[in-house]
Amino acid sequence: MTAESPLAIEASGLVKTFGETRAVDGVDLAVPTGSVYGVLGPNGAGKTTTIRMLATLLRPDAGSARVFGHDIVREADAVRGSVSLTGQLASVDEELTGRENLILLGRLLGHGIPAARERADELLDAFGLEASAGKLVKNYSGGMRRRLDIAASIVVTPRLLFLDEPTTGLDPRSRNQVWEIVRLMVSAGTTILLCTQYLEEADQLAEGIAVIDRGRVIAEGTPAQLKASVGAGSLHVRLLDPAQRPQAERVLSARIGTTHLEVDPAALSTPCGDADQAAEAIAELGRNGIAVAGFSLGQPSLDEVFLALTGRPADEDAETATTEERVA
Amino acid sequence: MSTTPTTGAAVSTASEQEALRKAIASGTRPPRASAFAACRAFAWRGILKIKHVPEQLMDATITPVLFTLMFTYMFGGAIAGSTKDYLQFILPGIVVQSVLFTTVYSGVALNTDMTRGVVDRFRSLPLWRPAPLVGAVAGDSIRAFSAGAVVVVLGLILGFRPDGGVLGVLGAILVVLVFAFALAWVFTTLGLVMRSPSAVMNTGFMALFPLIFLSNIFVAPETLPAALEAFVDVNPITHLVTATRGLMDGNADGGDIALVLGEAALLTAIFIPLTSRYYRKAG
Ligand SMILES: Nc1ncnc2c1ncn2[C@@H]1O[C@H](COP(=O)(O)OP(=O)(O)OP(=O)(O)O)[C@@H](O)[C@H]1O
Ligand SMILES: [Mg+2]
Numbered sequence: 001m002t003a004e005s006p007l008a009i010e011a012s013g014l015v016k017t018f019g020e021t022r023a024v025d026g027v028d029l030a031v032p033t034g035s036v037y038g039v040l041g042p043n044g045a046g047k048t049t050t051i052r053m054l055a056t057l058l059r060p061d062a063g064s065a066r067v068f069g070h071d072i073v074r075e076a077d078a079v080r081g082s083v084s085l086t087g088q089l090a091s092v093d094e095e096l097t098g099r100e101n102l103i104l105l106g107r108l109l110g111h112g113i114p115a116a117r118e119r120a121d122e123l124l125d126a127f128g129l130e131a132s133a134g135k136l137v138k139n140y141s142g143g144m145r146r147r148l149d150i151a152a153s154i155v156v157t158p159r160l161l162f163l164d165e166p167t168t169g170l171d172p173r174s175r176n177q178v179w180e181i182v183r184l185m186v187s188a189g190t191t192i193l194l195c196t197q198y199l200e201e202a203d204q205l206a207e208g209i210a211v212i213d214r215g216r217v218i219a220e221g222t223p224a225q226l227k228a229s230v231g232a233g234s235l236h237v238r239l240l241d242p243a244q245r246p247q248a249e250r251v252l253s254a255r256i257g258t259t260h261l262e263v264d265p266a267a268l269s270t271p272c273g274d275a276d277q278a279a280e281a282i283a284e285l286g287r288n289g290i291a292v293a294g295f296s297l298g299q300p301s302l303d304e305v306f307l308a309l310t311g312r313p314a315d316e317d318a319e320t321a322t323t324e325e326r327v328a
Numbered sequence: 329m330s331t332t333p334t335t336g337a338a339v340s341t342a343s344e345q346e347a348l349r350k351a352i353a354s355g356t357r358p359p360r361a362s363a364f365a366a367c368r369a370f371a372w373r374g375i376l377k378i379k380h381v382p383e384q385l386m387d388a389t390i391t392p393v394l395f396t397l398m399f400t401y402m403f404g405g406a407i408a409g410s411t412k413d414y415l416q417f418i419l420p421g422i423v424v425q426s427v428l429f430t431t432v433y434s435g436v437a438l439n440t441d442m443t444r445g446v447v448d449r450f451r452s453l454p455l456w457r458p459a460p461l462v463g464a465v466a467g468d469s470i471r472a473f474s475a476g477a478v479v480v481v482l483g484l485i486l487g488f489r490p491d492g493g494v495l496g497v498l499g500a501i502l503v504v505l506v507f508a509f510a511l512a513w514v515f516t517t518l519g520l521v522m523r524s525p526s527a528v529m530n531t532g533f534m535a536l537f538p539l540i541f542l543s544n545i546f547v548a549p550e551t552l553p554a555a556l557e558a559f560v561d562v563n564p565i566t567h568l569v570t571a572t573r574g575l576m577d578g579n580a581d582g583g584d585i586a587l588v589l590g591e592a593a594l595l596t597a598i599f600i601p602l603t604s605r606y607y608r609k610a611g
Contacts, residue, residue, distance in 0.1 A: 126351035
């Protein structure tokens with residue numbers, strides 16, 4: 001088992017069911033060592049369940065997986081020795097201070113008390129948490145908690161780090177900080193499995209992406225391939241007056257192409273990858289007396305990826321998932 | 329919606345980045361923590377929690393104080409004819425009762441823990457599997473000890489005079505703590521199979537109450553109807569109270585103590601593996 005495997009994660013046919021719910025329904029993954037690999041999916045797609053199996057917290061009902069060549073069931077302890085987990089629920093102890101959390105982990109990972117303290121202080125400094133080191137974590141802001149959570153995951157720098165939706169709920173600044181940490185970790189040689197609901201995040205960080213839906217991988221490739229299969233991006237327009245939306249839809253459809261009405265009654269979007277074309281279309285709206293509150297030309301959202309890949313919006317899943325949760 | 333193009337521009341200065349890079353690079357892996365070191369770290373975690381929320385200890389100590397006062401002064405005269413004699417008789421039993429009630433909290437705390445993300449982290453560490461549990465229960469001994477110590481001190485103030493002396497009293501407390509450690513595993517198992525902390529608390533106390541009251545804590549078993557007396561005689565809490573009384577009164581019987589330690593070992597042998605199994609499977 002000492003042979004270096006070029007794959008950090010090799011999963012085939014992973015299945016996990018909870019009662020009637022097939023949370024993970026035959027997931028295959030091949031994650032190369034030394035990269036960020038994104039797992040993209042809507043609420044309830046099975047991202048967390050997949051990570052929990054790979055991190056040896058849940059036993060798969062079927063299928064198998066290896067982490068650096070170690071079987072996640074039969075060699076769980078060897079797997080635990082090379083991975084770290086930053087869970088979706090903050091995996092830090094709310095009732096301890098930030099510093100106590102890091103010292104505790106240092107001791108659990110084998111450091112003596114002085115070394116654990118030293119490591120804790122080094123991490124608190126590096127993550128900009130020194131001022132709150134003595135505060136209870138339950139009084140931390142979301143961004144601070146995330147940073148502490150990641151710091152806790154690298155008390156001993158792992159070979160493989162699981163990050164489960166690390167930026168959900170963070171403001172742009174905190175999110176960028178997390179991204180920066182991820183980039184630095186990868187350049188230091190750590191492999192990262194990143195679960196996210198944001199195509200943009202996967203695009204920013206990951207070299208490979210698997211899109212999962214209802215427990216299955218429905219698409220896989222580089223961010224560029226994925227975006228190419230979905231379309232280059234979209235022009236999103238928000239109107240001042242929702243009443244003008246039908247008119248705006250006609251203009252955009254004529255200028256660019258099929259226009260999609262968004263949930264927001266004042267918003268609409270259309271696939272468009274060309275900035276000049278977009279500018280033209282906005283000008284045309286103005287000429288028609290349609291007041292625009294704002295517009296943006298952006299990458300396809302997860303919604304659009306889903307629409308393109310499955311022919312239905314991602315939201316549907318979220319709803320079924322929540323109803324299932326309530327029923328269960 | 330992620331429709332605004334963002335570049336994820338650097339938000340930290342070069343020196344901050346350098347500190348991060350260094351912190352990432354210097355996270356070398358020490359040799360694994362021994363089972364003992366891991367348990368010790370988890371016990372420390374439990375003690376820190378008590379330190380941050382000292383009110384927890386108030387719960388564990390106020391009830392015993394009330395019990396001691398209530399039983400001594402309300403029932404003392406009626407049951408033993410004099411409060412002083414009754415205090416002498418009942419105090420070791422109140423120590424037992426107070427300490428054992430705190431063990432339910434081990435299960436409540438574990439149940440609360442399981443709903444938090446931090447357990448995932450603990451379970452993903454390369455550790456001796458039962459360490460989080462053994463450490464936590466050992467840390468809870470602080471609470472158990474406080475409950476016992478408060479009762480003894482209050483007893484001494486009220487006129488309790490243990491013929492067993494300091495050593496006898498300390499020995500008695502030690503035996504009670506050993507038994508409490510064993511009993512706590514019943515409640516940690518309960519803590520993992522039940523749905524909510526309050527369910528654990530209710531079930532725990534409901535199980536404990538009859539065992540406590542149908543023991544020799546409050547009355548000598550000979551005064552009871554035969555059927556009840558038979559139950560009281562086989563109740564492990566009766567054995568524990570007998571051993572505790574013996575040690576405090578300075579006439580301990582080695583057999584009584586051995587019986588208690590044997591029962592504690594049996595509980596531990598059954599319930600540690602059971603708890604560990606549920607903990608491993610939880611998820
Ligand atoms: N412990 C559990 N018991 C019962 N059902 C569960 C459990 N964990 C997950 N599920 C169900 O399995 C499905 C997949 O859940 P999972 O948490 O893996 O999704 P996810 O992709 O991480 O979603 P999110 O983006 O909301 O975090 C959901 O329908 C969820 O309700
Ligand atoms: Mg999730």
